[in-house]
Amino acid sequence: MVVRTRMNHENMTILNIAKDPHGPHLKLEVTLPDGKEVIRWGLVEADYSKLRNIVTHNHFDRLDGNYYYELVPFTGVNLDKAKGKQKFIANVRCVQGQKAAKIEFECTERFAGNMEWFRLEVKGLKDLESLRWENLK
Numbered sequence: 001m002v003v004r005t006r007m008n009h010e011n012m013t014i015l016n017i018a019k020d021p022h023g024p025h026l027k028l029e030v031t032l033p034d035g036k037e038v039i040r041w042g043l044v045e046a047d048y049s050k051l052r053n054i055v056t057h058n059h060f061d062r063l064d065g066n067y068y069y070e071l072v073p074f075t076g077v078n079l080d081k082a083k084g085k086q087k088f089i090a091n092v093r094c095v096q097g098q099k100a101a102k103i104e105f106e107c108t109e110r111f112a113g114n115m116e117w118f119r120l121e122v123k124g125l126k127d128l129e130s131l132r133w134e135n136l137k
Contacts, residue, residue, distance in 0.1 A: 025040050028041050050105045089105070
C-alpha cells in the first residue's frame, strides 16, 4: 500500500514569464521545508498566453514598485455542463504590501497535472533537481 502525504507548499513566486529557444516557461522561486530553489516550469502556449496576460494587467487601482505575483500550488476542476467537458482552474496572486488579488484562470490539463505532481509528489529540493534553473538555461 502506498501512502501519499500532502505537503502544505507555499505559493511559488513568479520571477519571470518568457519564451526562449526551448519554449515558453515560468521562472519560479520555490520554498520547501529544506530550502529555496529557482526552477524553470515549462508551459504550453495556451497557459503562457493566459499567464502573460495576468502579469501584465493592473489588478489594483494603482501598482507601485512593491508588488509581485505568486503561483498558487492548487488547481480545481469545473464541469462545463453545456459542453460536457472538464475545465481546469489555477490561481495566481498579485501581492502588494498587505493586500492581494486572487486571479483564477482556465489552464490546460497538462498544467493542472503538473501542479498536482508538485503538490503531491515534491517533498524537498531533491525532487526538483531536474527543474533547477541552472540546469536548464
